[in-house]
Amino acid sequence: EDEAFLERFQARIDAEEKIEPTDDMPEGYRRTLIRQIGQHAHSEIVGMLPEGNWITRAPTLKRKAALLAKVQDEGGHGLYLYSAAETLGVSREQMTEELLAGKAKYSSIFNYPTLTWADIGAIGWLVDGAAIMNQIPLCRCSYGPYSRAMIRVCKEESFHQRQGYEIMMTLARGSSEQKEMAQDALNRWWWPSLMMFGPHDTDSVHGDQSMRWKIKRFSNDELRQRFVNATVPQAEFIGLEIPDPDLKWNEEKQGYDFGPIDWDEFWRVVRGNGPMNRERIAARRKAHEEGAWVREAANAHAAKRKARAEA
Numbered sequence: 534e535d536e537a538f539l540e541r542f543q544a545r546i547d548a549e550e551k552i553e554p555t556d557d558m559p560e561g562y563r564r565t566l567i568r569q570i571g572q573h574a575h576s577e578i579v580g581m582l583p584e585g586n587w588i589t590r591a592p593t594l595k596r597k598a599a600l601l602a603k604v605q606d607e608g609g610h611g612l613y614l615y616s617a618a619e620t621l622g623v624s625r626e627q628m629t630e631e632l633l634a635g636k637a638k639y640s641s642i643f644n645y646p647t648l649t650w651a652d653i654g655a656i657g658w659l660v661d662g663a664a665i666m667n668q669i670p671l672c673r674c675s676y677g678p679y680s681r682a683m684i685r686v687c688k689e690e691s692f693h694q695r696q697g698y699e700i701m702m703t704l705a706r707g708s709s710e711q712k713e714m715a716q717d718a719l720n721r722w723w724w725p726s727l728m729m730f731g732p733h734d735t736d737s738v739h740g741d742q743s744m745r746w747k748i749k750r751f752s753n754d755e756l757r758q759r760f761v762n763a764t765v766p767q768a769e770f771i772g773l774e775i776p777d778p779d780l781k782w783n784e785e786k787q788g789y790d791f792g793p794i795d796w797d798e799f800w801r802v803v804r805g806n807g808p809m810n811r812e813r814i815a816a817r818r819k820a821h822e823e824g825a826w827v828r829e830a831a832n833a834h835a836a837k838r839k840a841r842a843e844a
């Protein structure tokens with residue numbers, strides 16, 4: 534790739550032009566997008582598992598209907614995102630294979646267990662809350678198909694966040710056992726939610742280049758700070774306590790200071806040794822094997838239609 538081409542490409546980015554699938558693009562730009570969109574798609578699909586665990590045990594019919602819809606939305610987001618990644622020349626089969634082989638990354642957050650019903654509230658509130666904070670700027674990502682997919686995804690995530698917060702609010706205003714359950718879920722999900730934003734900027738290998746290409750619009754630490762600032766008052770409002778003794782309003786920066794993140798835990802989980810990594814991949818493999826007949830039937834049906842159309 535010659536300098537002149539890279540400069541022309543950067544000028545398009547700087548002019549806020551969208552890059553479309555048939556446009557020329559630097560190989561690094563394509564690879565970065567395949568990596569990020571692929572990981573994002575896998576996160577949505579694996580992200581169905583922790584909450585799916587509670588569909589049969591939702592406390593009321595209404596809660597069950599909302600949770601079912603939310604988990605289906607996540608499946609839809611995954612498919613959208615696989616399609617967006619396919620526009621860059623990678624196949625869905627290839628991405629699926631990498632996930633099932635344990636080679637592809639997906640968000641660290643989905644490797645934690647959902648122990649009580651309150652975890653469903655905490656996931657909606659915190660995990661979808663963090664996802665929105667990260668994904669609203671992706672609606673302005675320089676790559677057209679990804680940015681367009683993010684618009685609908687963000688609308689749905691915003692409903693997810695509200696239903697989660699409402700579960701937490703209901704529990705926090707319930708019996709003392711229910712309030713304790715909500716607090717316990719917050720205690721377990723708080724730090725992993727902060728880790729969703731990725732390593733500190735100083736350790737973010739892709740951050741600077743992705744910002745120059747306007748794939749990312751804000752750094753990992755900037756978005757993490759925004760999330761903390763938005764979420765602390767929400768916890769206070771429902772009378773729950775953020776599990777961080779160092780959390781303190783900083784008047785000067787107009788934001789909260791917060792305690793150190795356990796990066797050893799983060800990397801352990803990212804590298805496959807979190808509490809639920811093995812179970813998650815095993816569940817995806819089982820679902821893939823059990824769905825083989827559907828793929829075969831769909832292919833057979835498509836082949837028959839094609840033969841009929843040609844006859």
Ligand code: FAQ
Nearest residue numbers: 573576577580639640641664728729730731737738739740
């Ligand atoms: N987990 O250089 P950076 C959802 C990896 S929301 C695992 O900073 P980058 C919705 C990173 O891949 C969750 N790995 O990387 C939902 C890289 O490794 P690599 C999904 C992580 O890309 C809600 C290395 O560390 N959202 O699913 C994590 O510039 C509820 C160095 O990091 C997205 O994927 C992590 N937390 O910034 C579903 C959003 N963080 O590839 C169900 C799109 C970092 O070199 C229920 N992605 N790594 O091997 C992004 O915005 C970015 O990719 C970041 C990371 C911000 C995640």
